[in-house]
Amino acid sequence: xxxxxxxxxxxxxxxxxxxxxxxxxxxxxxxxxxxxxxxxxxxxxxxxxxxxxxxxxxxxxxxxxxxxxxxxxxxxxxxxxxxxxxxxxxxxxxxxxxxxxxxxxxxxxxxxxxxxxxxxxxxxxxxxxxxxxxxxxxxxxxxxxxxxxxxxxxxxxxxxxxxxxxxxxxxxxxxxxxxxxxxxxxxxxxxxxxxxxxxxx
Amino acid sequence: xxxxxxxxxxxxxxxxxxxxxxxxxxxxxxxxxxxxxxxxxxxxxxxxxxxxxxxxxxxxxxxxxxxxxxxxxxxxxxxxxxxxxxxxxxxxxxxxxxxxxxxxxxxxxxxxxxxxxxxxxxxxxxxxxxxxxxxxxxxxxxxxxxxxxxxxxxxxxxxxxxxxxxxxxxxxxxxxxxxxxxxxxxxxxxxxxxxxxxxxx
DNA sequence: TGCTACCAAGCAAGCGCTTGCTTGACAAGC
DNA sequence: GCTTGTCAAGCAAGCGCTTGCTTGGTAGCA
Numbered sequence: 001x002x003x004x005x006x007x008x009x010x011x012x013x014x015x016x017x018x019x020x021x022x023x024x025x026x027x028x029x030x031x032x033x034x035x036x037x038x039x040x041x042x043x044x045x046x047x048x049x050x051x052x053x054x055x056x057x058x059x060x061x062x063x064x065x066x067x068x069x070x071x072x073x074x075x076x077x078x079x080x081x082x083x084x085x086x087x088x089x090x091x092x093x094x095x096x097x098x099x100x101x102x103x104x105x106x107x108x109x110x111x112x113x114x115x116x117x118x119x120x121x122x123x124x125x126x127x128x129x130x131x132x133x134x135x136x137x138x139x140x141x142x143x144x145x146x147x148x149x150x151x152x153x154x155x156x157x158x159x160x161x162x163x164x165x166x167x168x169x170x171x172x173x174x175x176x177x178x179x180x181x182x183x184x185x186x187x188x189x190x191x192x193x194x195x196x197x198x199x200x201x
Numbered sequence: 202x203x204x205x206x207x208x209x210x211x212x213x214x215x216x217x218x219x220x221x222x223x224x225x226x227x228x229x230x231x232x233x234x235x236x237x238x239x240x241x242x243x244x245x246x247x248x249x250x251x252x253x254x255x256x257x258x259x260x261x262x263x264x265x266x267x268x269x270x271x272x273x274x275x276x277x278x279x280x281x282x283x284x285x286x287x288x289x290x291x292x293x294x295x296x297x298x299x300x301x302x303x304x305x306x307x308x309x310x311x312x313x314x315x316x317x318x319x320x321x322x323x324x325x326x327x328x329x330x331x332x333x334x335x336x337x338x339x340x341x342x343x344x345x346x347x348x349x350x351x352x353x354x355x356x357x358x359x360x361x362x363x364x365x366x367x368x369x370x371x372x373x374x375x376x377x378x379x380x381x382x383x384x385x386x387x388x389x390x391x392x393x394x395x396x397x398x399x400x401x402x
Numbered sequence: 403t404g405c406t407a408c409c410a411a412g413c414a415a416g417c418g419c420t421t422g423c424t425t426g427a428c429a430a431g432c
Numbered sequence: 433g434c435t436t437g438t439c440a441a442g443c444a445a446g447c448g449c450t451t452g453c454t455t456g457g458t459a460g461c462a
Contacts, residue, residue: 033234037418050442052419159390162375163368170367189360196397238452248409
């Protein structure tokens, strides 16, 4: 989905994907505006004009990075949401999936760029992202509704969802891969903070 | 504290404060890197070279904005923290103070710039901010400890604090002043999401 | 007379992006 | 087997413009 038409085969050296990865990392580290085409080109050993063979503008590179971020996190959490376990176990699996994409080395840069640099997209691309995000948040809303149905939480209002999304997305600001807490541990602790354990066995 | 030596008197037309305000608003809206000196100068009806009479660099303007943000939010929450009410009431007052600074028209731009643009500060200025932030978060840690002592929450670990700070700070992304929820309402609902009401009367 | 606060002009560097051209791989024609 | 044509992928150079910041000068007030 990130590439609109080309196959996402990873066999051959795919320079376009290299550029997206490098752009993602740099956008994450320095921000979109502070990242130059020369930075990106240098990171993949190209001359500064060459990326424009693959993308028609810097803005288009940001769009590719952000859509890649939406796609991977959406896929990961959707899989966790349909794993068919109990509401509580499903919820924790979703937390772990979200945090894995946000903090793990695989998609970290894409997800972080999605969260912090989307405002630099033009109106059209932003509408694209918002549409995907609405679907994503609906998934979380459903999970909260299920938890309430099961009597595990007291509040499943939209504000509760935003409260949760904030806590999750803010981990980008403080999580360190070499720190003492694993992603799975954080996911479990977050679940406990929301779910009223006194109502369980 | 925002201005290192000059008095913070607001009586006379203080052009330096005007610049800080305009810079804060623009940094918040467009980001630090995407904001130009000409943007800032234009916003206060100056020529593009004139702000440099008051600041020695663009970086210094960012530093002033960020320190102003830290100072105002720190002051507001510290006052709420020492109001001498019950742990529960004190906590909710702190939530409201934090959200007021973050979402209210008074200090919104300073606080948001603090949260999102601090990474563009040099190492020295960042250390300055981190030191202030550590003190600020210690205040919240104390509040959580008090709540636990009173039997109102089950977890007062640092992760719980980070969880809370994330939920709070993320409100910047979704709160709209013309929306249906007031800041006070959000503060109360956030308090209820954390505090186990089943243990109260 | 001296100082504060600013303007008008502009500099050097860097920006996103375009252009004309080269290179290596592969296939068709003879 | 050798030439010829085509194409993807990128290089080298640089264009027009913007950037943060500097400089010399000056109006207005004390």
